[in-house]
Amino acid sequence: MPEEDKPTDARARLLSHFSAAQGTTEHGQKWNELWQQNFLPWDKGFPSPALVDLLSSPPSSNSSKHPVLLPIRSAKDQKRRLKALVPGCGRGYDVLLLAAHGYDAYGLEISEKALEEAKKVEKEKGGDKIYSTKPGVERGTVTWLSGDFFHDGFLKDVEGEGKFDLIYDYTFLSALPPVMRPAWSKRFNELLAPEGRVICLEFPTYKPASTGGPPWALPPKVYLAHLPRPGEDLTYGEDGELLEEKLGPPSKSGLVRIAHFQPERTHEIGYNAEGKVTDWISVWAHP
Template sequence: MSQDQPTDARAALLSHFSIPSDEHAKKWDDLWGANFLPWDKGFPNPALVDLLSERKDVLPAAVEGRKLRALVPGCGKGYDVLLLKAFGYEAYGLEVSGRALEGAREVEKGVGGEDQEVYRSRGGEGSVKWVEGNFFRDGFLEQVEGEGKFDLIYDHTFLSALPPSMRAAWSKRVVELLAPQGRIVCLEFPTYKPHSTGGPPWALPPKVYVAHLSRPGEDLPYHEEEGLQESKLGEPSKTGLKRVAHFQPKRTHNVGYSKDGKVTDWVSVWAHPDAQ
């Protein structure tokens, strides 16, 4: 949903999700069934392409004897999952909506065409597995190889789809699922929206990621109009993550640009405090 886009899609989403958060899963599936997908861009985010290509210094190091394992929660049609495969990852696309994964499998079938250069193998062919399940519950891990930890977790529009009341659970969960030497990559969006405008997508300025990922599982103070109350935060948790990189990408999806053409998205990369 671009800053220049008419507000009808935003208004429809706001109305659609004006129910308790524990009922949201079915609501997302309903949108996929109705083919109402204003967030779907049809290709991987250019910021992720550039990160994987140019910033290996902030990505997880290779693990001897196996491929690096990546997770994309709320993967939609799986464009970013297929990109991670091209970079050699054992990539898992997780969705609560089976209809979304039907779309992902259709996209996967089309990989290899002349207009699919972005998905060409770059340094070792990886693999893809589509998994239907709830990110906040362990059931989906039965379909994951190994010990159920991920070397890379990518979050772009997943956190922004969750109401602020679920951010404590999100931060706790990503920390639980991150391998000891792993990295969480967050494409921070939308950074420009006032908190009071609601969502999805919910406003996500960089300070929200810092507050929650350094205090995983903690309920943090929010004001209905002003958003996160930084002055009321306690000390970071000893189990919190450290931010190892934070920068604005050279390019991103069109929704991440201001009206004057400036990038408003940020990329942050996170690791366990004792990670190398």
């Protein structure tokens, strides 16, 4: 049984803490309270191994229409560095990793305390080997953003237009109650640049939806339902399971999944008792 599925004091505390939080404002405040209390059971202390591997050696896509899994500069825009956004970045490990791979990386947090911690990590561990650049790669900038992902206020501190070439989601969607998923899918669609990529490390895929959250159960079908239907309210059963038979056709403007695979490595929490990876990676693009 994965660690996250085992009853623990930490899990009970999380369930209790968020039991009445539904709206974006109240939900964000609840996360900020945990940061202020230094209660961070989700913090692993280093970037996701799955993202490390993807950035270092991206696998090939089987799609002939979208063969490139990571965003590339257009021929007329070679001088501009690509921009990456990590919403709900926490201590910012993945932000620093993206900067090391040449992205101008933005870490967004609703919690000021979380951003304080991220800046400490950048100062104390930003020179660690895992954040070293490859030969020929120019390190990107790191910018910490304070704000709500679902509102535009933070975009004033983003260089250029308010669009990102890469948006990375790992444990961000799993932190949001299901009622916020339509807004999540709409926002990803709005913030992704025309030739950009959304990368989702899908977790937790193994737990039943009836156990609640956070983290909320996220089998691949949840991503496959919401991202192609930005902003749509989808139907869930009383047990929290998505009712796939109730889905309408995808939106013409919705994101398209161009790749779906299991990483060779992930955080320890993403393995089952037999040592098998339970996480998935999905890569999305505009049609």
